[in-house]
Amino acid sequence: MIQLPDTMGANFDIADTTRAVGTLSDYDFALGFWHFRFQGRRPDGTWWTPFSGHWRFERRPGGMLIVDSFRGDDSEASQSSGTFTVRSFHPQRKVWQMLGTNAAGAEFAIGMTWSDEKNRYAIQRYGTAIMRIRYFAIEPNRFLWRADRSTDGGKTWVRDWWTMEATRIGKE
Numbered sequence: 001m002i003q004l005p006d007t008m009g010a011n012f013d014i015a016d017t018t019r020a021v022g023t024l025s026d027y028d029f030a031l032g033f034w035h036f037r038f039q040g041r042r043p044d045g046t047w048w049t050p051f052s053g054h055w056r057f058e059r060r061p062g063g064m065l066i067v068d069s070f071r072g073d074d075s076e077a078s079q080s081s082g083t084f085t086v087r088s089f090h091p092q093r094k095v096w097q098m099l100g101t102n103a104a105g106a107e108f109a110i111g112m113t114w115s116d117e118k119n120r121y122a123i124q125r126y127g128t129a130i131m132r133i134r135y136f137a138i139e140p141n142r143f144l145w146r147a148d149r150s151t152d153g154g155k156t157w158v159r160d161w162w163t164m165e166a167t168r169i170g171k172e
Helices: 014-018
Strands: 032-040 051-059 065-072 083-090 095-102 109-115 120-126 129-139 142-150 158-170
Touching (some): 109 129
Antiparallel strands (some): 032 158, 051 065, 065 083, 120 129, 129 142, 142 158
């Protein structure tokens, strides 16, 4: 299991989205290239074996669009495999809107993100599931990430459905 500093999961109220405020600089910390260790839960609550991979965040011209690609290290997989997410800053609402999908043909995962002084938060829908995601313990060359999952519209949550630790390997 990936050791994280607490066991509280992403642990925020999804109603926060009604008050959410982000900034154009929310993802400046993430721009560049990262190595990650990722671990998820099986439906019975036990842990899958962690895997490693690479994550790249790029700001596009104009500054209000960030594209990232997330890919596990698999020598059998194509370089173009993985998950791709587009984040677009909405200056009037002061939140990032996001749209992600997997190169293998998964559904679109639609969401939004915002921030506070220490964390970045996201709500994203994966089919009928809702994920609440938190980037935390953010430092110049590392951060931690966790996602909780709800399949009942946010009434109950499985904490730490996905967990990840990321270490910078290059800047944009």
